[in-house]
Amino acid sequence: MTTPETPEDAEPAEGEQLSEAEAELRAQRIERERIERRKAEKGRIEAGAKLSGKAADLLAAVRAVESGEKPPATVFEEPAPAPAPRRPAPEPVRRMPVPAAGAEAAPHVVEAVRGVLAEGGAPEGLAVQTAExxxxxxxxxxxxDPWQLLRVFGVRREQADAFARALLGGEASPDDERRGRAVTVWLLEQAALAGHTALEMPALVAALERQGVPDAEGAVRGAVSEGDVLVFQDGLEAPSEGEEEVPVRVLVGLERYALAEESLADGLARLxxxxPKQDGSGEEWESAAAEAEGAAADLIRAVAGHGLVLHTGGxxxxxxxxxxxxxxxxxxxxxxxAVHSPVGRARFAALVGEDGPGVATVAGLLAGAEGPGRxxxxxxxxDLLVVLDAPQLDVEAAALLAESLPxxxxLVLSGDPGVLWSVGPGRVFADLLAARVCPQIxxxxxxxxxxxELVSGVGAGELxxxxxPGKEVVIVPxxxxxxAVHRTVQLVVDSVPRALGVPAEETQVITPGHGGAVGTRVLNAALKERLNPGPGRxxxxxxxxxxAYSPAPGRMLPGRVVRADAEGLHLDCAGEEIVVPKERVERSVRHAWALTAHQAVGCRWPAAVVVxxxxxxPALSRPWVYTAFSRADRHLSxxxxxxxxxxRxxxxxxxxxRTTRLPHLLAPQVVTG
Structure with missing residues (x-):
């Protein structure tokens, strides 16, 4: 077994198993290399190559700035009518960015950053992350440019403003061009946390104004001219006969997600x-379908003749x-x-059977730590890849999967459309279902x-x-x-074990958020006091x-603490020992007697207590309730x-x-009829 000290760019020896953190870092490195290759092949993205109207004016302004000319003053003079600004969805999962493989900052860089942070009154604890x-x-x-501090996860706009004032004094002002560009990028990153791969121009401008940027349109223009963001114009519908122009929407996005969404569209269109390769005769496929039942037979027949198939169900x-x-x-x-979590991997492997094909996690498959290799x-x-928990695929993971297939x-994407969407940006599975570009079973x-029966009703919009009769569902007002805290602890520690025989370690508490009077922090503290009291050494x-260990954004591995030593915190996650270095414990490890619904996706337990x-x-929605209630196998309180x-x-x-571009990118590439 490897340890976190193993270089992420080293190739694993035959039979060697990588930890989930190392697998995630390796997958990130592969993704970065893929993006760089794509950029080299395509050159600078000509996002406005076929633009007209306001988007064409914006591109002209950008090119004028790049050539040293003054941009035309008409670019943002007549903004299109905008819908009411959409407030970003609250992020239910604490997202801790993982440094890129091989990107550990040198000690002298960290010390230099620490000195600047101290001078500006910012916490010196940010030094390592900022340097990385x-x-x-x-x-x-x-x-x-003090506002570059906004690139560090968790830093808020007002904190960056205070840091800039401390460093720049009177030179720091709300209309500083550096501030406008940094806040533009920061808002797009915040949008990505809420699931968007891009923002419509009016929504971005409105958000900048709410953040106190006096010239919001100029800030976007500056960010585009500096290459911090990209601009797109997407047609909203096909032109009618005799019409040359179609309604469009102008969007602004970060290059990272733009490239991923383009790559995903290319890969899916290819499939x-x-x-498909003619492996297995038509008679063999039909014989296999005839031996199956119901939708399984339909799925086998669809896969026999198509490169991409969608499958939905609970x-x-x-x-x-x-x-x-x-x-x-x-x-x-x-x-x-490939499944979303190690817990799901074990469950699905048992369903397939010991003699069936292999089952891996998506992260492990992409990183080469699990699966057939490359x-x-x-x-x-x-020849065939079935991805379970498909709604949890964000655009970056989905793009890498599609491009990795020969x-x-x-490719079969299978999942329950009723659950919460991915933590990362995009709504890949939902976009594909809506696009109807391939068979859907x-x-x-x-x-x-x-x-x-309860969960099916929730999915249909009815409680x-x-x-x-067997106390499968119990309501505790x-x-x-x-x-609420008292009754939750009572259920986990006493009522459920005594009445149903489900021990506390097999019961999962699910609550809407981490903070608040009944969030995961409060509930975990109360449950720890009863189930595993200790000083927190x-x-x-x-x-x-x-x-719950989070090796990367959107990834959650349930486990238990084994011990702690000079190496760090030793965890047992699904039978694998993981060592979390001391400096990463606070950011990547949480107590997990209580989780959010987003953390619990991809896992199921014999009993669940939903609080x-x-x-x-404000956090409740049909997908949230559906996801939380469906985590229980035998009992739900x-x-x-x-x-x-x-x-309601x-x-x-x-x-x-969520604002995404996948349907627009995919439509012209798919041959229909």
Whole structure:
């Protein structure tokens, strides 16, 4: 087994297993190399090559700035009518950026940054992270442009303003061009945290004005001219006969997500337009379909003749991709499955059976730490790849998956469309379902019992009162936050083990957020006091503590603390020992008797206790409730303090909209008819 000290760019020895953190870092390195290759092949992105109207004016302004000319004054004079600004969705998961592989800052760079931070009154604890983000010369860059501090995760705009005033004195002003550009990039990063891959121009301008940027349009123009952001114009519909112009929307985005979304569209179009390899005769595929049942037979027939297939359904529907994998392996295909989490990996492997194809996590597959490996061309050595938990794919992971498949391979994206979307930007699975560019197989296999009936109702927008003779569903009303905490602990420690025989370690508490009077922090403190009391000898943790380890944004590995020593905090995550260095413990490890619904996606437990305190109402939506309630296998307790807000959320509050470009990019590339 490797340790965190193993260089991330080293190739793993045969049979060697990488930790989840190392796998994630390796995947990030591969993604960066792919993006650099794409940039080299395509040159500078001509995002405005076919622009007209305001977007063309903006591009002309950018090129004028690049050539030293004064940009035309008409660029932003007549802004298009904008809808009411959309407030970013609150981020339910603490996102801790992982430094790029091989990007550890040199000690002298960290010391230089520490000195500038101290001079500006900023916490010196930001030194390492700032040096990693800004790179060589970070100290000089920060002194010349203090608002670059906004590139460090967790720094707020008002904090960066105070830092700039401390360093620049009277020279720091709200209309400083450096500030405008930095806040533009920061807002797009905040939008990415809320799931957007780009923002419409009016929404971005309105957000800049709310952040106190006097010339919001000029700030966008400056950010584009400096190459910090890209501008796009997407047609909203096909032109009618005889019409040359179509309605358009102007969007602004970060290069990172623009390239990923373009790569994803290219990769998916290649799969949709290609003819799968003729591995397995038509008779063999039809025979396999005839032996399957219901939607599993439909899925096998669809995969036989198509490079990309979508499959939808709940937990019970996973039996259908499992049947597909067994059939494909029986025909001699190199078939693999990839899931969101190690817990999901174990569950799906058991469903497929010991003699079935291999199952990996998405991160491990992309990093080469799990799965079939890659061939001489760098593509995955597979004929068929089935990706479970497809709604959790953000644009970057999905792009790398699509580009990693060889010509003639088949890709099946399978998932439950009712759950929360990915933590990272994009809504890949939902966009593909809406685009209807490939076969879609909807499972007709409902989840069983009262829990299945309850969850199915939530998915349809109705909160049903289900009969639960075996106490599969229990509602526990509470009046206030204190009672909610007390009853939650009572359920986990006493009621559920005593009445149902489910031990506390197999019961998961799920609550809307980390903060607040009944957030994960409060609940974890109360549960630790009862289940594993201790002084928190290592950064607040003790051996035996139940924890959630986040090796990268959007990734959560449940585990337990084994011990702590000079190397760091030793965790057991799904049977794998992981060592978290001391300096990363605070950012990447949390107690996990209680989780948010986004952290719990991809995992299921015998029992779940969903806590809905009075202050949870703004966070409730149909996807949130659906995700939280569907984490339970045998028993669900709902600690209910939101009264009629729960059925209203289920009936009236859908998923928060996300701005993406994938449908627009994909449409002209897919051959139809």
């Amino acid at each position: 983000v800004l790179g060589e010369g970070a100290g000089e860059l920060l002194r010349a 949709v337009n290609s003819v 937990e019970a529907a996973r039996a259908e991709p499992a049947a597909l994998l067994r059939a494909a392996r029986g025909m001699g295909l190199r078939a693999w499955a 061939d001489a061309d760098g593509t995955l050595d597979v 010509d003639g391979a088949r 909807a499972s007709r296999r409902p989840d069983p019992g009262p829990l299945g 049903l009162q289900v009969e639960a 509470v009046r206030d936050a204190g009672e 290592f950064g607040g943790f003790d051996p035996g503590d139940r924890v 809905l305190p009075g202050d949870a109402v 709902v600690v209910h303090g939101v009264e009629q807000a729960l059925p 959320a289920v009936a009236e509050v859908p998923a928060k909209p």
